[in-house]
Amino acid sequence: MTRIAALFAVALTCLPCVLAAQTDPVQTARRAAVMLDQAGLALQDASGARDRVAALTQTVRAYEEGLTALREGLRRVIIREQVLRAELDARREEISELLAVLATLQRDPETLLLLHPSGPLGTAQSGMLLREVTPALQSRVNDLRAQLDEVTLLRALQESAESQLADGLDGIQTARTALSQAVSDRTDLPQRLSADPARLDALLQSSETLEGFATGLLSLDDAAPLPPVSQFKAARGNLPLPAQGTVLRRFGEADAAGIKRQGLVLATAPLALVTTPSAATIRYRGPLLDYGNVMILEPAGDVLIVLGGLAQVYGETGQVLPAGAPVGLMGGQDPAASAFLRAGEKGSGNGRTETLYIELRQNGQPEDPAPWFAATKE
Structure with a gap:
C-alpha cells in the first residue's frame, strides 16, 4: 500500500471513532485535528504519485472527512x-459560600479552630466534626476545580x-485545484464511444x-460492449454514495413545492467531491433541463x-472511468473559518447546503437507488 493510501485509510478509520464519541467532545475534536494533519501529508505525497488523479481524489476525500469530523467535534x-457554564452559573451561591469557608480555613490556624470553650471534651468533639466535614469539603473543591479546568x-x-479550520480549508482548496488540473491533463482513460455532437445537441434541445x-x-451510438448487467447487480447494497452527505428526500418523496422525483436527493457540503460509484462510461456531461450540470454514467448495458446538480463536471463523453473516479464538484463555497466558528457558537446548521440528485435507471425505467448504496439500504 502506498503512503497516501495508508494515510487515507487512517482518516477513514478515524471518522467512525470521531462520530461515535458522543460524550467526549475533547477526543472528538482532537481526532479530527489528526485527520486534517493526515490529509495534509497526503496532499504533499500526491504530487509524486503515479496516478495523480486517484491520489488527489483520496486527498480531497480525506480533507472532507476531517472537516466533517472537526465540525462535529x-x-x-x-x-x-x-452546559458547564450553565451549571456553574446555577451554583453561583454555593460557590460563593464554598470560597468563604476556604478563606476562613486559610486565615485561621487549624489549632485555633479546634479549640472549644467547653474544654478538652468539646475540643475533641469539634475535631471529630471537622474530620467528617473536610472530605466532603475537599470533594466539592475537586469537583469545582475539574469543571473549571474543563x-x-x-x-x-x-x-x-x-x-486548524483555516489550514484545512486552504488544504482542500489546493487539493481541488490540483485535482481539476490532473483530470484535465489525463490522457490514459480508454474511450468506449464517440458521440456525434450534432445528434447529441438535437436530442438535448428536443x-x-x-x-x-x-x-x-x-440509441445515439454504437459502442463497444459493456460489462454484463449481472456483474453490476452483484454490487447491489455495497456501492458507495457519490458524495458525502445525508439523504434529504427519498425515491418518490415530494419536496416543499410538491414535486416528486424518481431518485434520491442528497444534502452535501459546498464544493463536495462527486465520484462514480462503480466503473462506468460517461454518456453525457453538461446542463440538462432544471437539474443543473448533469453527469450520466453507464455502468452496464x-x-x-x-x-x-453539480457545479463543475470532469471528463469527456465516451470515457470509461474506474470506480471511485472524480466526476465533478458541487456548488457553493467554503465558509471562512471565523464564519464557521460563529455558526457553531449559535448551534446553527450542519454545513450541508448543496443538493445532489441521484437517479438509477434500468431498461428505461427509474428504480429506487437507495437499496444499491451501502449507506442508504434498509
Missing part, C-alpha cells in the same frame, strides 16, 4: 462548554480550531424530461446512473 465542544480546556480547543433524454441517449 467543535459543535460538541461548544455544547459541552455551554471549561478552560474547551475554550482553548475552540481557539485552536480556527487555525427533450422535455430527463426520462426522454435518457431513453434517447442510449441498459443501466444509467444520473447525477444532477
Whole structure:
C-alpha cells in the first residue's frame, strides 16, 4: 500500500471513532485535528504519485472527512462548554459560600479552630466534626476545580480550531485545484464511444424530461460492449454514495413545492467531491433541463446512473472511468473559518447546503437507488 493510501485509510478509520464519541467532545475534536494533519501529508505525497488523479481524489476525500469530523467535534465542544457554564452559573451561591469557608480555613490556624470553650471534651468533639466535614469539603473543591479546568480546556480547543479550520480549508482548496488540473491533463482513460455532437445537441434541445433524454441517449451510438448487467447487480447494497452527505428526500418523496422525483436527493457540503460509484462510461456531461450540470454514467448495458446538480463536471463523453473516479464538484463555497466558528457558537446548521440528485435507471425505467448504496439500504 502506498503512503497516501495508508494515510487515507487512517482518516477513514478515524471518522467512525470521531462520530461515535458522543460524550467526549475533547477526543472528538482532537481526532479530527489528526485527520486534517493526515490529509495534509497526503496532499504533499500526491504530487509524486503515479496516478495523480486517484491520489488527489483520496486527498480531497480525506480533507472532507476531517472537516466533517472537526465540525462535529467543535459543535460538541461548544455544547459541552455551554452546559458547564450553565451549571456553574446555577451554583453561583454555593460557590460563593464554598470560597468563604476556604478563606476562613486559610486565615485561621487549624489549632485555633479546634479549640472549644467547653474544654478538652468539646475540643475533641469539634475535631471529630471537622474530620467528617473536610472530605466532603475537599470533594466539592475537586469537583469545582475539574469543571473549571474543563471549561478552560474547551475554550482553548475552540481557539485552536480556527487555525486548524483555516489550514484545512486552504488544504482542500489546493487539493481541488490540483485535482481539476490532473483530470484535465489525463490522457490514459480508454474511450468506449464517440458521440456525434450534432445528434447529441438535437436530442438535448428536443427533450422535455430527463426520462426522454435518457431513453434517447442510449440509441445515439454504437459502442463497444459493456460489462454484463449481472456483474453490476452483484454490487447491489455495497456501492458507495457519490458524495458525502445525508439523504434529504427519498425515491418518490415530494419536496416543499410538491414535486416528486424518481431518485434520491442528497444534502452535501459546498464544493463536495462527486465520484462514480462503480466503473462506468460517461454518456453525457453538461446542463440538462432544471437539474443543473448533469453527469450520466453507464455502468452496464441498459443501466444509467444520473447525477444532477453539480457545479463543475470532469471528463469527456465516451470515457470509461474506474470506480471511485472524480466526476465533478458541487456548488457553493467554503465558509471562512471565523464564519464557521460563529455558526457553531449559535448551534446553527450542519454545513450541508448543496443538493445532489441521484437517479438509477434500468431498461428505461427509474428504480429506487437507495437499496444499491451501502449507506442508504434498509
